[in-house]
Amino acid sequence: MISIAVFASGSGSNFQAIYDATQSGRLQAQVSLLVCDKPDAKVIERAEKAGVQTFVFSPKDFASKEEYETEIYKQLSQQNVEFIVLAGYMRLIGSVLLEKFKGKIVNIHPSLLPSFPGKDAIGQAVKAGVKVTGVTIHYVDAGMDTGPIIAQQAIEIGKGYTRETIEQRIHQVEHAIYAETLQQLFQQIKKAGNSLIKTF
Ligand code: GRF
Numbered sequence: 001m002i003s004i005a006v007f008a009s010g011s012g013s014n015f016q017a018i019y020d021a022t023q024s025g026r027l028q029a030q031v032s033l034l035v036c037d038k039p040d041a042k043v044i045e046r047a048e049k050a051g052v053q054t055f056v057f058s059p060k061d062f063a064s065k066e067e068y069e070t071e072i073y074k075q076l077s078q079q080n081v082e083f084i085v086l087a088g089y090m091r092l093i094g095s096v097l098l099e100k101f102k103g104k105i106v107n108i109h110p111s112l113l114p115s116f117p118g119k120d121a122i123g124q125a126v127k128a129g130v131k132v133t134g135v136t137i138h139y140v141d142a143g144m145d146t147g148p149i150i151a152q153q154a155i156e157i158g159k160g161y162t163r164e165t166i167e168q169r170i171h172q173v174e175h176a177i178y179a180e181t182l183q184q185l186f187q188q189i190k191k192a193g194n195s196l197i198k199t200f
Helices: 013-024 042-050 065-078 095-100 121-128 163-191
Strands: 002-008 029-036 054-056 083-086 105-109 132-139 149-156
Touching: 002 013, 002 163, 013 029, 013 042, 013 163, 029 042, 029 065, 029 163, 042 054, 065 095, 083 163, 105 163, 121 163, 132 163, 149 163
Parallel strands: 002 029, 002 083, 029 054, 083 105
Antiparallel strands: 105 132, 132 149
16 A cells, blocks of 8 residues: 655644545555644644654754755655655645655645645635636645646635635535545556656
8 A cells, every 4th residue: 555644734634534535445545644844733633643653843943945854755764655745734845855756746725726826825716706716636846836737626606605615615625536536646656566657
C-alpha cells in the first residue's frame, strides 16, 4: 500500500476525510505522517487521535525554507513516504521537496483554478459575484496553485447563498472528491509498476 504524508496548517477536516477513507478502504493508502507548520493547529489533535505520527515545526525556528524542508524530507524518509498530499497547508513548497517528490505532490484548492488562486479563494469568489465556483485538485509546482489540474468539481452559487453556505458546500465536495481522486491516481501509479507518472 502506498505510504502518504498529509501536510496541513489548520482545522484538518480534509486530513480527517482522507484518513477516514483509508480506514474504510475507499482509499488504499496509509497515512504515515502529518506535517504541520502551526504548533496550535487542530489537525494535530486529529492526527494524534488517529494514531498518525506527526512532525510539527515552526518555520521561524529555521534559517530558511531549504533548511526546514530538508528536515521534513528526513522525516518523510524515516516513514518511507512515497507521496505528499497537501490539505490546507498554507505555504509554497520549495525546491528541496519539489526536487525529491517530483510529480508526487498534490493539492486541493477551493475554487475552479485558474480562477482565484492564493489565499481566501472563497472570499475572492464571493467578491467577484461568480455564479459558479468549485474545487480543484492539482499537481504542485513552484507557483501558487499553478500546477497541472487533475480533477475539478463545480458548485453553483444559488440565490441566498452566503459565504458560510458556500464554504460548507465546498468542504462537502472536497471531502468527497479528494479521497476518490487520490484512489484513482494511486491505482494508475500501481498499474504503471509503481513508477512515477510524469505528467509535467
Ligand atoms: C480547504 O478548503 C482547502 O481547499 C484549502 O484549505 C482548506 C483546508 O480546510 N486549501 P481543512 O483544514 O482541511 O478543514
